[in-house]
Amino acid sequence: MSTFDVLHHYGTAALLRFAAAVALFLLLHLVRIPLVLIARVLEGVMRRVDGYAVRQATQRSPRPINQFFADATTEGETT
DSSP, rough: OOOOHHHHOOHHHHHHHHHHHHHHHHHHHHHHHHHHHHHHHHHHHHHHHHHOOOOOHHHSSOSOOOOOSSTTTSOOOOO
């Protein structure tokens, strides 16, 4: 069946509805592309921030955390 046969059999309205559906499908995919790229960039940034937060949380502190009481590792010394 050619386009003209479909047009003759189903009418102009059906052909226009089909063309509109195809155009909407393409438009939605064109809108989706930037959104997917934004999501991927956001994912990369969030991974870096997460890695930074994990590194900061797991590092040993070079000085005592509690500065109001004497450090238990330095017995006999006063600060």
